[in-house]
Amino acid sequence: MFVPCFVQESVFSFAGFTLLMPAVSVGNAGQLAINLIISTLNMSKIGYFYTDCLVPMVGNNPYATSEENSIELSINAEEYSLPSKKLVALQLRSIFIKYKSKAFCEKLLSWVKSSNCAKVIVLASNHSYHHNDLQLRSTPFRYLLTPSMQKSVQNKIKSLNWEGMENCPCIPEISDSEFCIHAPGGGITKTLYDEGCSKEIPMVVLLKFVSERDNIPDSLGLVEYLNEWLQIIKPHLQCDDPTASALPWKMPSFWRLLFGSGLPPALFFICF
Template sequence: MAQINHWKSLIDCDLSGYTLIIPSVAVGNVGQLACDLVISSLQMRKIALLYSPALIPVSGYDPYKIGSSSLSVCCELYECADRKLVILLLRAPLVYKYGQQFLTEVVDKFKADNIKDIVILTSSFAHEKKHIMTSPFRYVANELCTHMSKLKTLDWVEHESKEDGVKILGGGFASILYQIIKEKSVPCLVLYKFASEGDNIPDAYEMVQHLNTVVPLFDEPDFYSQLIHPVSWNLMFGGPPPRNIY
């Protein structure tokens, strides 16, 4: 089968030993917003672009820097060398016909780059939460997950897996990607939150805080003071209504 993903490298980097974070386009876009927050806060640099027929074409202004001449596209790769972290950020859903091959090629590419592990961030429909008094967060980890020892010390709730595999309702491609990663024998952790559509910025902050527990990115004592609000969030819901309509 012909390869469908086409990478454009902007900066050559050795990704050996890095953690890769991939947000799934899901209910409330919690994973994407969390990655936006991490990229902005760590001032991560864009190192590659990805084109594929599996991606819905979108473009816009630089979401992290006002006055920048750089455009953002549907799928971009950001790197933070200090934290040995890369984020593959998607800004649109996958085209179903090509989705499986797209995700398989992504996993193959980063496995060949000798990354340490993959973390998938996503969300699930709030009404799917069956145990009301428990945490709104759930996790799934495969047998190779490098964070298992840490997870065992935390009071986190594990996803209730069924016999026919992991299903995260409302979680976009997260379940499919997890299965591909598992079959490719790459360490993987899925972190998701039950959420609804609306203002999901608070969900993003909580997700980054949970992520930071297992993948240290920020100092704990002054965690929130280190987070930088992306400029693209300033008009997330548009501007105020024009006064002349009243």
């Protein structure tokens, strides 16, 4: 259930908005990608998604830009908005309580339907070691469309030359078993997609095959993949560094702590 931060936002309309959200999946690439979008667009926090399906957590404002807003608290499922682009982003910051992920997907998509959101875009990742031979020879990005989304975006997707997620045998050991979608390491990706199909939710799932590592480059790849379609931001006119992204993504302030603060010098001493 959506709970607004302020009373005036209780009448906020999501009609026609695009909901961006991550699937908590391998490498946290989807969550890192949502961080990039919120930080780059300077989206405002409008509320949180109240649920008992996620492990409770609380922390400081991850998008702090000053001492004043650094003391704001953040919890496990918060929503951010940019009305000028009709975007709302749901950020998930903790894992699901056992057996409650399906209930979360059902509640979330029921809220999406009642809020009249235009579409849902899920950013997710899959284990790279589940590549088959065909996938190894092509782009690491894939997409999925629910039936209610296919008519409206199929032509645009085709013009981008994107590759859809391939069907695989439902039981890999049996060659003549039925085919279905697999998303190993994708967390709630498959559940969200299946629920989106059954509830007739216009949904696009964007995936990248990744490994556990420093997954910031994977998140950059995901948002640039998304930006090919939505054109959230425009590229720089000039870029002197040929290795740098042509898109001006803004790294969130808390990313400097992703791998800790380093080893304290007091741990080391010199013996003579």
